[in-house]
Amino acid sequence: xPQRRGAxxxxxxxxxxxxxxxxxxxxxxxxxxxxxxxxxxxLDGRLSDFPGAWAVLRYEDVRHALAHPSLFTPxxxxxxxxxxxxxxxxxxxxxxxxxxxxxxxxxxxxFVGDVLTGLPEMLRNTLAGGxxxxxxxxxxxxxxxxxxxxxxxxxxxxxxxxxWWTPVxxxxxxxxxxxxxxxxxxxxxxxVALWLASANHDDAVFAEPGRFVADRFRGVAVGGKSSRxxxxxxxxxxxxxxxxxxxxxxxxxxxxxxxxxxxxxLVALLDxxxxxxxxxxxxxxxxxxxxxxxRLPVRWTG
Ligand code: HEM
Numbered sequence: 326x327p328q329r330r331g332a333x334x335x336x337x338x339x340x341x342x343x344x345x346x347x348x349x350x351x352x353x354x355x356x357x358x359x360x361x362x363x364x365x366x367x368l369d370g371r372l373s374d375f376p377g378a379w380a381v382l383r384y385e386d387v388r389h390a391l392a393h394p395s396l397f398t399p400x401x402x403x404x405x406x407x408x409x410x411x412x413x414x415x416x417x418x419x420x421x422x423x424x425x426x427x428x429x430x431x432x433x434x435x436f437v438g439d440v441l442t443g444l445p446e447m448l449r450n451t452l453a454g455g456x457x458x459x460x461x462x463x464x465x466x467x468x469x470x471x472x473x474x475x476x477x478x479x480x481x482x483x484x485x486x487x488x489w490w491t492p493v494x495x496x497x498x499x500x501x502x503x504x505x506x507x508x509x510x511x512x513x514x515x516x517v518a519l520w521l522a523s524a525n526h527d528d529a530v531f532a533e534p535g536r537f538v539a540d541r542f543r544g545v546a547v548g549g550k551s552s553r554x555x556x557x558x559x560x561x562x563x564x565x566x567x568x569x570x571x572x573x574x575x576x577x578x579x580x581x582x583x584x585x586x587x588x589x590x591l592v593a594l595l596d597x598x599x600x601x602x603x604x605x606x607x608x609x610x611x612x613x614x615x616x617x618x619x620r621l622p623v624r625w626t627g
Contacts, residue, residue: 338366341380341613342518348611351494353535356382356523365507368518378516379509380495384531384565386507387524390498390517391572397498397517399575406447406493406615412582420444420586421593428597428625433604436621447492448583450617451569452590454490455482457621458537460603465539473595477543483587484542488531488567491522492616496571522616525567542567599627 337355340346359366364383370376381387390397420443427440434440436456441449459466472478495518500511511517526534531541542564570577577583594601605622 338363338368338380339371341366341520342368342370342378344611344613347494347613347616348609350609351491351522351526351616353526356520356526357528360523360527360529365509376516378497378518379511380518380520381506382520382523382527383507384524384527384529384568387519387521387568388572390506390519391496391568391575394498394573394575396501396504397519398501400497400499400516405496407445408579412579417586417589421589424590425593425597428601428623430599430625430627433622433624436601436623437618438620440623446615446617447579448586448590450492450615451486451490451583451587453618453621454492454616455486455587455591456594456601456623457607457618458486458489460601460623462537465537466600469539469591470595470600473592478539479588479592481542481544482539483584483591484567485537485539486587486591487569488525488541489537490616491525491567491569493569494522494612494614494616495520521568521571525569530565531567597625599625602626 337352337359340352340355341359346352359380360382364381364386366380366382368378368380370378381390423443424440427442428434437449437453441452444452459469469478469482498517498519500513500515500517502513504511506517525531528534544564566572570580570583601623602625603622604624605620607621608619610617610619
């Protein structure tokens with residue numbers, strides 16, 4: 326594998342594109358070190374099955390690349406993720422009811438394989454990630470249960486689930502003509518991985534990014550519409566949107582639908598009397614592309 330000038334192997338970077346790494350969890354500590362030191366770093370592909378590429382790790386750089394598709398061209402070979410057959414008007418009740426019906430009282434179940442079966446992959450991974458977040462942040466879980474009629478809090482919690490979990494770990498681009506990003510010159514034709522999971526945990530943008538804070542996005546209007554007051558509040562609070570759906574003209578076209586579904590499923594979980602509890606060790610997917618679970622053992626207790 327040819328080595329790019331000035332791109333010596335760095336141990337933190339070597340594991341970034343290795344699927345095995347992600348079976349132990351997204352390496353946020355390594356990503357943090359890299360963002361501080363070498364936020365645009367060459368991956369030689371030694372531990373993965375793709376050829377060398379640049380990884381872009383800081384929020385501002387990832388957003389810049391997403392916002393300039395004429396410079397950073399999206400790769401079109403293959404679907405990024407499976408798209409549900411229905412994208413039109415959907416009755417949200419049946420999926421929520423089916424989900425609850427598959428959660429017996431007290432008996433342990435696999436939240437991913439037993440409870441969320443039938444949901445599209447992306448929704449399954451995000452909701453499972455959100456439940457995992459609530460199990461690890463019981464104070465936030467209680468707050469959401471107590472204030473489940475607070476629309477602003479629920480909208481924000483869905484955004485925080487998407488940010489905290491980031492189900493698509495990275496998206497790929499090809500450099501169309503020579504450019505500079507994060508101070509690093511890139512050549513036309515080089516491949517670039519925009520690390521959404523790193524951008525969404527960049528502490529230059531999100532305070533204490535490892536904490537799930539249900540309120541974090543309160544007041545952030547989603548779906549492209551926001552009132553003047555909300556925009557002013559955002560500017561004042563300096564809240565930035567997460568990048569889980571990408572950004573700009575090539576962003577996910579199913580984002581609005583995904584949000585509506587995630588909200589309905591979250592509300593159904595919060596409305597049901599009792600609580601979800603852990604029932605064993607979660608098993609993560611062995612993938613550097615998708616952030617999800619093989620198994621998430623939980624039980625429902627009264
Ligand atoms: C939580 C759920 C979802 C997440 C996190 C997600 C995430 C993403 C991401 C990161 C991209 C790539 C953006 C880029 O390359 O810059 C994308 C593209 C896309 N998504 Fe989703 N997605 C979700 C659900 C859906 C759903 C429900 C649909 C359809 C109903 C959908 C349809 C699409 C399509 C058609 C594209 C390609 C857009 C293009 O290339 O112009 N997605 N999604």
